[in-house]
Amino acid sequence: MEYDILLKNGRVIDxxxxxxxKYDVGIRHGKIAAVAESLPAVDAASLIDVEGYIVMPGVIDSHVHVSTEARWIGYSMMASVGVITAVDFGGPIKDTLRGFATYGCGMSVAGLHTITPGRNTKDSDPxxxxxxxxxxxxxxxxxxxxKMVGGHNPATPEATARIIxxxxxxxxxxxFHVGTTEHGSDIEGLREAVELAGKNRLHIAHVNSYCRGLHMDPAAEALEAVDLLRSHRNLVSESYLGxxxxxxxxxxxxxxxxxxxxxCLRMGGYTPDEKGMGEAILxxxxxxxxxxxxxxxxxxGEEGYQVWKDAGTQARVSFPVNDTTSMHILAAAKMKGSDEFVVDAMSTDGGSIPRNVQLERGAALVRLGALTWPELVRKLTLNPARMFGFELKGALAEGFDGDVTVAHPVTGRAHLGISRGQVIMIDSVVVGKGGHLLAATPEGAAKAKEVGLSSEVVDLSKSWFYTRT
Ligand SMILES: [Zn+2]
Incomplete structure (x- = not known):
């Protein structure tokens, strides 16, 4: 057979x-084998008619959290919405690998390891x-x-620059989730991050979260973030829509x-202490x-309060603090006189956090006319692949990895997920097993094999992170 899987009659966007x-996509031995107006159905071991759906390269979520045990559930949550590749922004990397080996759902994953001042270093000035x-x-x-989590566990500005x-x-x-012992996780922290990076390369995590209106109007903060990122192309970035x-x-x-x-407690009008937290939940x-x-x-409410108390106040929490105006500005902003996006990728900062809404909310932006489908696809696939140097991901072209996401053109709901030639999700039902680690070193790639994962080495020197000007 010429193709292991043949996707017929979909609207291919690449x-x-x-x-x-309208094109057909043929996948063989885990790779894209052909994309053409019509590929013969008789040549396929498995034929899937995707008439009426959008067929795009496998969605890459450029910022997720699935590393610690309580978050391993995030793999199936991601796979169910069409994510094929994800970059974990947490660690410890050993935990990431353990969870990935058991719960990977057939996805490809790369991991960052968090440097937490005072926890895995002696103090805030390593x-x-x-x-x-x-x-x-x-x-x-x-x-x-x-990954540095300045917003949660800040280092001194000097140590932050040293880590970069x-x-x-x-x-x-x-x-970098911006913030140091001097500045918070806000627009001031972003200004400081630009300074601390100097000419070095740096990924600014979830840009929208610094534009929640703590210092100025949220839209004004978003426009300032856009200006900073336009004039500092040594910085790559993503933002999300949750x-x-x-x-x-x-x-x-x-x-x-x-x-x-x-x-977050202050923003809701609560005192930033234990009492305020209890009241905020209630x-x-x-x-x-x-x-x-x-x-x-x-x-x-009462139920949440009880869960929090029963856990000895050790729990994860979400607040509805993200400003929609600033997140939409950041999702759509382009470079001056070019089609290039200011914020490179659309992420979720999700995984186990229930806001893996990039396709659903992205499709809503298409309906509004803020983005076109080809633009949304670029932010969800090719851009993140280039940002991290995933050379064979992000495109539906011969020889690329057989990663495909099939989604509804109006709702954005994911219909089918294919990872390296294997179907991993059908209509929200996750069927994928195992996983593929994208590591930076041969030793790291070998560690994945020890826990039963396949792996490959990514060449970061070719990524946008190191090459973009
Ligand atoms: Zn995060």
């Missing part, structure tokens, strides 16, 4: 080849030696780089551990995350 029209050691260890265990510098010298990835965030409801010594959480402002029926749900 950002690399510029295709947008030395070059400490940072180097953590980085080497992370890369050897399968990570593609580091070390990662750049080692040629690995480095992503209205809720995801943070920690943990209380220590009467205070929320996370500074993000304290901000009042419906704070939504406690709880696993039910194979997915993460949000509960609030």
């Amino acid at each position: 950002a690399l080849t510029g295709l947008d029209g 030395t070059v030696e400490e940072i180097s050691e953590i980085t080497d260890e992370a890369l050897a265990h399968g990570a593609i780089g580091l 510098e070390v990662a750049n010298k080692k040629g690995c990835y480095i992503a 209205t809720i965030n995801g943070t920690s409801a943990n209380i220590e010594d009467g205070l929320p551990v996370s500074h993000v959480t304290r901000n 009042g419906g402002w704070a939504l406690i995350q709880v696993v039910r029926g194979g997915k993460m749900e949000l509960v609030t």
Whole structure:
């Protein structure tokens, strides 16, 4: 047989080849074998008619959280909405691999390892030696780089710049949820991040979350973020379209551990302490995350309060703090005089956080006329593939990985997910098994094999992260 799978009669949209029209897609040995106006059905072991649907390269979620045990459920949540490849922005990388090996749903995943001042370093001002050691260890265990969570666990500005510098010298990835001991996770933190990066390469995580209106009108903050990113192309970035965030409801010594959480309480008119958190849950402002029926749900009011108390105030929480005006500005903004997007990719910062809405909300932006389908596809596939150097992902062209997402053209609902030539999801039912790790080093790729995953080494030197000008 010429093809293992033949997708017939769909509207193929591909950002690399510029295709947008009725084509057939043939997949063989895990790769795209052919895309043409008509491929003979007799040549296919398995024929799937996708008439009336959009056929795009497998969706890449450029920012998710599925690393720790409570979050492993995120794999099936992602696969069910058509995500084929994801980049975990948490770690520890050893936990990411353990969860991925068991719950991977057939997806491809790359992982970042979080450097948490005071937790895996001695304090908020780690030395070059400490940072180097953590980085080497992370890369050897399968990570593609580091993540800093300044909003939750800030380092000093000096140490933050040091971490960026070390990662750049080692040629690995480095992503930043902005914020230091000097500035918060907001537009001021973003200004500071641009300064701290200098000429180094840096990934600015979830840009929309710094434009929640803490200092100016949310739209004004979004426009400033757009200006900063337009004039600093050494920075790559993503933003998401979910209205809720995801943070920690943990209380220590009467205070929320996370500074993000304290901000969220203030935004809802609650005091940033244990009492305020309790009132915010009872009042419906704070939504406690709880696993039910194979997915993460949000509960609030009396029920949420009880869940939080029963967990000894150690729980995850979401607040409806994301401003829709700023997230829409960031989703659609383009470079001046070009078709290139300012914010490279559309992510979810989801996975286990129940806001994997990139296709659903993205399709809504298409209905509004804010984006076209080809533009949405570019932000969900080719751009993130290039950003991370996933050379054979993000396109429906011969020789590329057999990754395909099939979605409804009006609702954006995912109908079919194919990962490296295997069907992993049909109409929200996840059938995929195993997983494929995208690592930065051969040692890291070998670690994946130890836990039963397949793997490959990504060449970050060819990524937008290191090459974009
Ligand atoms: Zn995140």
